[in-house]
Amino acid sequence: xxxxxxxxxxxxxxxxxxxxxxxxxxxxxxxxxxxxxxxxxxxxxxxxxxxxxxxxxxxxxxxxxxxxxxxxxxxxxxxxxxxxxxxxxxxxxxxxxxxxxxxxxxxxxxxxxxxxxxxxxxxxxxxxxxxxxxxxxxxxxxxxxxxxxxxxxxxxxxxxxxxxxxxxxxxxxxxxxxxxxxxxxxxxxxxxxxxxxxxxxxxxxxxxxxxxxxxxxxxxxxxxxxxxxxxxxxxxxxxxxxxxxxxxxxxxxxxxxxx
Numbered sequence: 520x521x522x523x524x525x526x527x528x529x530x531x532x533x534x535x536x537x538x539x540x541x542x543x544x545x546x547x548x549x550x551x552x553x554x555x556x557x558x559x560x561x562x563x564x565x566x567x568x569x570x571x572x573x574x575x576x577x578x579x580x581x582x583x584x585x586x587x588x589x590x591x592x593x594x595x596x597x598x599x600x601x602x603x604x605x606x607x608x609x610x611x612x613x614x615x616x617x618x619x620x621x622x623x624x625x626x627x628x629x630x631x632x633x634x635x636x637x638x639x640x641x642x643x644x645x646x647x648x649x650x651x652x653x654x655x656x657x658x659x660x661x662x663x664x665x666x667x668x669x670x671x672x673x674x675x676x677x678x679x680x681x682x683x684x685x686x687x688x689x690x691x692x693x694x695x696x697x698x699x700x701x702x703x704x705x706x707x708x709x710x711x712x713x714x715x716x717x718x719x720x721x722x723x724x725x726x727x728x729x730x731x732x733x734x735x736x737x738x739x740x741x742x743x744x745x746x747x748x749x750x751x752x753x754x755x756x757x758x759x760x761x762x763x764x765x766x767x768x769x770x771x772x773x774x775x776x777x778x
Contacts, residue, residue, distance in 0.1 A: 524551040524624055528613035528631070529559065535567035537603055537638070537652055544606050544635035547628050553621045559614055566607040566662065571653030572600065577660050585701040592650040594697065595706060599641035599652055601687070602713070604661040605634040608679055611665055616672040626723050633716045640709045647705070667750045673731045677746045680724025682753070687717050688763040689755075714763065721767035740772050 527547060534540040568574075580597070583590035609631035613624050642652050661683055668674040691714040698706040732739045746752070755777050764774060 521554070522551060523554040524549065524628055525554055525557070525559065525614045527551065528610040528624075528628060529562075531631075532607055532610040532614065533562065533564050533567045535569055537569055537642070540567065540603070540606060541635040541638050541642075544610065544631045545639070547632055549625050549628055553624045555621055555624065556618060558617045561615075566611070569653060572596075572655060572657040574659050575656045577658040580656060580658055585697045585703075588648055589650075591698070591701050591703055591706070592645055592648040593655050594694070595641055595645050595648065596650065596652065596655045597657070598694070598710075598713075599638055599645060600657040601661065602634050602638040602641060603652075604659075605684070606631050606638060608661065608665055609634055612672075612675060612679075615669065616675070619672070623727060626727070630720050630723060633720070637709075637713050637716065640712065644706055644709060664750070664752070673728070673735065673737075673742070674746050674750055676724050676728045676731060677743050678750055678752045680721050681728055681743070682747065682755075684717055684724065685721050685764060685767070685769075686753070686755070688714065688721060688760045688767065689758065691717075691763070692760060718763050718767045721764075725768035740770075740776070743773070744776075 524547070527543075531540055531543045531547075534543060581593075583593045585591045585594055609627045612627040613631070616623075645651060645654075661679075664678055664683060665675070668678055691710055695707045695710040695714075698704075698710065728743075729739050732742050735742075757777070759774075759777050761774060761777075764777075
């Protein structure tokens with residue numbers, strides 16, 4: 520297989536070992552050729568999954584308080600799982616969608632590298648708490664949206680970075696407060712780092728969403744509403760981190776629609 524950034528992304532997406540996937544994503548060479556025009560056939564086994572954690576429906580995830588080490592570890596584990604899925608989502612955007620500018624692939628490969636750093640920080644923090652990634656059940660809700668939007672790059676960008684990742688911007692202050700309240704300053708510092716980077720990821724999503732809307736002659740606000748309804752995207756729920764959303768490039772019209 521020719522060594523291109525898109526091929527490298529696909530190989531990492533198929534990797535089932537979280538440590539090898541994260542290490543590979545951190546080492547992605549953004550200067551590799553893209554081969555942007557090539558349509559790549561989808562192989563079986565996407566995404567590569569480890570044997571653990573056990574995946575269950577979202578509603579079956581037990582909510583624990585953070586007053587115990589186990590409860591705090593469960594929270595850190597849940598965020599680590601989100602970050603591992605975020606690696607997959609960024610890698611999938613790189614290989615799946617052909618015919619886009621080279622900067623599109625470079626942007627999302629850069630996102631994959633940062634998501635890999637987040638996963639690594641959280642995994643190592645779990646170890647300090649006496650646990651490992653895979654010790655708690657998790658869910659596959661993030662990847663379910665990837666499956667729904669696999670046929671349309673506009674829908675993917677609208678509903679993954681601009682919807683699911685943007686929800687992370689809203690959740691970060693409360694998560695940080697929980698960890699600080701439990702005396703976990705190191706965990707709270709990791710959340711600060713993730714929030715800083717995720718603002719950039721959502722900004723990349725906003726930029727490419729508007730570019731794609733321009734290419735198709737669509738109004739971004741109306742196009743988003745139509746795509747969210749068509750693909751049954753989760754409705755935004757407050758409280759909203761308006762400052763972070765604004766920093767990530769949401770327009771005032773988009774912010775007003777949050778309610």
